[in-house]
Amino acid sequence: MLSARDVNGNIITIPENIPKERxxxxxxxxxxxxxxxxxxxxxxxxxxxxxFAHKKTSACTGFSEPETEYHLLGKRQLFQWFVDNRIEAEMEPYLSKINKRPDILIHYKQQSYAIEFQCSPISEELFLSRTKSYQDFGIKPIWILAEKRIKRKKTRQYSLSAFQWLFTVNTIHSPMILTFSPDQHKLYILEPLTPFSSRTTFSQFTVVPLSNTHPNILFSVNKTWEFHFIEEWRIKRKAWAIHSVKTANHTNPFFYELYKSGWSPAWLPSEIGLPVEGMVIIETSPVEWQGWVFMDCLQHKKIGSRIYLSQIYQAFQKRMAKGQIRLRTLPLLPGENPFFPVDAYLTLLTKLKILEFGGKGIYIIKNKLVPPTSSVECMQLENDLYSKLSEMIL
Ligand SMILES: [Zn+2]
Incomplete structure (x- = not known):
């Protein structure tokens, strides 16, 4: 820790550049x-x-030790960033009422924020309880993840652990994770998070040097849904099909139902497994949850027949109850509607002329998704779909 009480009981903080003699x-x-x-x-x-450190192993609950150099450095740089921008900041203040000691506490426009620069994983339970303690006390927590912890799989493709997903902020329409690198003196904002599976997400880093950025970037970054990764998504979706044909196991309920319905993952229409707004809320991969919507509600209906939105929601909830569709734990985005991405998916199917809007809460089947008869046709269908999608996005 960088601050402590002196013999007079005052809180003191070690200066940033302290000469040896001092x-x-x-x-x-x-x-x-x-x-x-x-x-x-x-x-x-x-x-x-x-x-500062406790003398021996201590039972102190206010602080976890040992602290790494990376953490100390990051904490000090962030603190200085607030001070330089004339934001009232306290280093490691002890909040006795909730028995918490955030890395930094700042006060900005009548609101207090607890800044936590997290370099090592903690349990989900601890993350949730700390977050809740701050929120109950009227303090907004801002969790910033150590940049070095982020695992890049490919260009614009990352693997996030369940712990890292907890850091998701902003909105489900434009979800992001704040990360910081003290080595670079920069924030790296991972955005927009566009998950393909429970762990893998498409995203990119927005680089924010502390030196020329105001800290209000941490509070207000409302953006609308944007999709930047169409080609990467397409490749990944194709890889899923090829991989699943080889590895799909009948003990997996999704593949079991798929085969029972006469579908091979290889020839599953590309309309199943599309990126939609708000999907970050669902942990289960889009191919699977959209596959369930298709199998439960659409595949047996004739062209022209009606489907009620309430039935689709019900079927979705049943899959959730069985654990076949899981939601993400997103403590920093509470109270979001889990049906939002379902609505967004149905709207997309309407734009693709698979469905037609039939009045409030009603859809009508306009075109049926049927298995292709050859791999050439399969490729052709996929091509057509993705050129339509590209046009829509442009
Ligand atoms: Zn202590």
Missing amino acids: LVEWQANNYYCPCCAEELILKAGQIKIPH
Whole structure:
């Protein structure tokens, strides 16, 4: 930690550039933990950032140790960023009422924000309880993930753990994750998150150098749904088909139902597994949840017949109850409607002339999705669909 209580009970913070002689003076004094009041030592090596630590293994709940250099550096840089922009900031204040000690607490436009720069994984339970404690206390938490933790799979394709998905902020229409690299002195905003499966997401990094950016970028980034990854998506969807043919297992309920309905994953229409607005809320891959919507509600209907939205919702809920469609835990985006992406998908099928809007809460089957008769036809259908999609996006 970078701040502590001195012998007079005042909170003091180690200055950013402290000369060696002054450090020796500092080290001659006694310091105490603001949470547990135990005595602290001021650690300072050749390279390591000077910081306070509990003397021995301590049962202090206010602070997790040991702290890495990366964390200390990041915390200090972010703190300085707020100060430089005249935002009232406190380093590691102890909030006794909720027994929490955020990395930084800032006050901006009548609102307090707890900044947590998270470099090591913590349990989902701890993430949720900390978030809730702040929210109940009227403080908005801002969780920033260590940039070095993000795993890039390919250009514009990332693999996020369940823990990392917890950091999703902004809105389900434009979900993003804030990451920070103290080495680069830059924020990297991973956006827009466009998940293909529970872990894999398409996205790109927006680079935000601290030096010329106002911290209000952390509070207000409302953007609308945009889709940037059509070609990558297409390749990934194709790879899913090829891979699934080889590996699909009948013990998996989705593939079991698929085969029972007479569909091979290889020839499953490309209309199943499309990117839609708000889909971040669903953890199950779009191919699967859209596949369930298709199998449960659309495939047995004749052209011209009606489908009620309420029935589609019901079927979707049943799959959720069975655990075949799962929602993501997104504590920083509470209260979102899980049917939003379902609506968005039905709207897309309407634009693709598979469905037709039949009045409030009603759709009519306009064209049937049928298996192709040859692989040439299969490719042709896929081509046609993606050129339509590209036109729509443009
Ligand atoms: Zn302590």
